[in-house]
Amino acid sequence: MSPQLSAFDHNDTADAVFDATGIAARAKRAGDLAPDATLPDGSGRLVRLSDWWRKGPLVLVFYRGGWCGYCSLQLRAWHQRADDLARLGATLLAISPQTPDHSMRTAEDNQLAFTVLSDSNLEAANGFELAFTLPPELVSFYGSVGTDIPVLNGNGLWVLPVPATYVIDEEGRIRFAHIEEDIRKRAEPADVLRVVADMVNARALSVATGS
Known part of the structure; x- marks a missing residue:
């Protein structure tokens, strides 16, 4: 799937739209406590975020949807690093x-x-302060290319999360946050994995020294 392109993706209006959302100022950042949420997976099974971060490092990737080519590229890049995540005991x-x-x-x-x-009710996106309502020009564009976001999301809203990647430790503290106004750019898995490896090594040292 090739990335779906629009004028919004490629010119300075992206910066203006992002700034207008206020997300740059309010989104959760490194050092903040992560908000909890309980969301269904593709089978409808409920998954509570805190159940997973208590087991070890948790990487959260917020993406716009399967219709977004940049998101699909990001997800496939992470798929290729599945073994690295497993070796680090991360989810x-x-x-x-x-x-x-x-x-x-x-x-x-x-x-x-x-x-x-699935975050159709925007519990997680709102909790991390990433959700924003699309401006009229984007509503018109996505409508013109047949990307009916209110239907795809099942909530009747022209609302999306800004793409973001978080790493959360066992205490629920955010240790890494990447929130990107340019939807073509995402956190590199290698950079995120280095953060996770540092967390794992620091925890092992703490256990070994009893500190």
Whole structure:
């Protein structure tokens, strides 16, 4: 799937739209406590975020949807690092506002080896302060190319999360946050994995020294 392009993706209006959302100022950042949420996976099974971060490092990837080519590229890049995540005892959960059925299709189409969650009620996107209402020019564009976001997300809203990647430790503290106004750019898995490896090594040293 090639990335779906629009004028919004390629010119300075992207910066203006992002600034207007206020997300740069309010989104959760490194050092903040992560908000908890309980979301269904593609099968409808409920997954509580805190249940996973208590087991070890949790990587959260917020993406717009399977219709977004840049998001699919990002998810496939993470799929290729599944073994690295497993070696570090880390879990990756990918979150979008798509319905469970559309989330399941995204996982199947990209042959993903990790869990994809549905955030149709925007519980997680709002909790991390990433959700924003699309401006009229984007509503018109996506409508013109047949990307009916209110239907894909099952909530009747022209609302999406800004793409973001978080790493959360066992105490629920955010240790890494990447929130990107340019939807063509995402956190590199290698950079995120280095953060996770540092966390794992620091925890092992703490246990070994009893500190």
